[in-house]
Each structure stands twice: as structure tokens, then as C-alpha cells.
Amino acid sequence: MYVCLCKGVSDKAIRQAVAQGARSWRDVREQTGCATQCGKCACMGKTIARNAMAQC
């Protein structure tokens, strides 16, 4: 499912960024571009990223 429509970032892409070494929401943003435009996806993106980081 798409989390960020502006940048076309899916929940899978966020989990993949974490799997590839992102250790903070800032890392995920930098790697995927999620929430770097309108910012409406920030809350959802952050939640998915935090959940993924908790599972590492």
C-alpha cells in the first residue's frame, strides 16, 4: 500500500529502508523521500518505520 502519494513510497519501501540500515525516522525519510513534500504521510510513515525498527 502507498503511504506517501507525493513520493510514491509504499509501506514495503519503508520496511526495506529499515532492513537496509535506517535507524531513525530521519534516516527513513532521507532514504525513501517519504514525507518530504506535503508531509501528510508523516504520521503513518513514522508509525510504520517505528514498528519496523522495533522488530530489528
Ligand code: FES
Ligand atoms: Fe508524503 Fe505528500 S504524501 S509528502
